[in-house]
Amino acid sequence: MTPPTLTIGEDNLTERQRAVLDAALGLLVDGGDGLTMTGVARRASCSKETLYKWFGDRDGLLTATVQWQAAKVRMVPVDRETLTAKSLAIALEKFGRDLLSVLAGDISVALNRLAVSHAGQEKRNLGAIVLENGRYAMGRRLKPVLQAGRDAGLLSFEDCETAFRTFFGLVVRDVQIRLLLGDRMELDEQTIAADARRAREQFFALYGA
CATH class of the missing domain: 1.10.357.10 (Tetracycline Repressor, domain 2)
Structure with a gap:
């Protein structure tokens, strides 16, 4: 697994990055195992290249998503x-x-x-x-x-x-x-x-x- 390059926390993320993680959380709730980089990119209206740059891979995105929820x-x-x-x-x-x-x-x-x-x-x-x-x-x-x-x-x-x-x-x-x-x-x-x-x-x- 490639670890996320972001430090996850309310004060460390841009509004855009928070929106992407919220979109990933929404997909997990709606679709469970159906979470993919393509699905998150589509829901968050961003490119897959941006997701890979920020999170590394799907497991990196999952990790960042859970960290974002726990940061609350x-x-x-x-x-x-x-x-x-x-x-x-x-x-x-x-x-x-x-x-x-x-x-x-x-x-x-x-x-x-x-x-x-x-x-x-x-x-x-x-x-x-x-x-x-x-x-x-x-x-x-x-x-x-x-x-x-x-x-x-x-x-x-x-x-x-x-x-x-x-x-x-x-x-x-x-x-x-x-x-x-x-x-x-x-x-x-x-x-x-x-x-x-x-x-x-x-x-x-x-x-x-």
């Missing part, structure tokens, strides 16, 4: 020198809200369903791409904040990966699997905010120093 879960920056329980709580709640909002969206549900269908199949890389740039990327994004909380004496845990998995589980609970199985859950902004707040409170009850 943003981490509130924290200052390690002045970190307080309040600023840490704000950062964790914001992460939790973004995570639930993204996972509950039609795009993520369709993408994860397709990734599950690819898991373990030869020559089908979407499952590994979603795992690496979804779940694992979330860990790489949040664990430095948890470590900063521990260094500041606000959190107490031995293993950062375990602490991350606990927080992830408190936020997501059974929401993702229910959505993947077709449960029509009512997850409006107010509900998501309340769930993120509850997850933060429970996490501090478990790991607060």
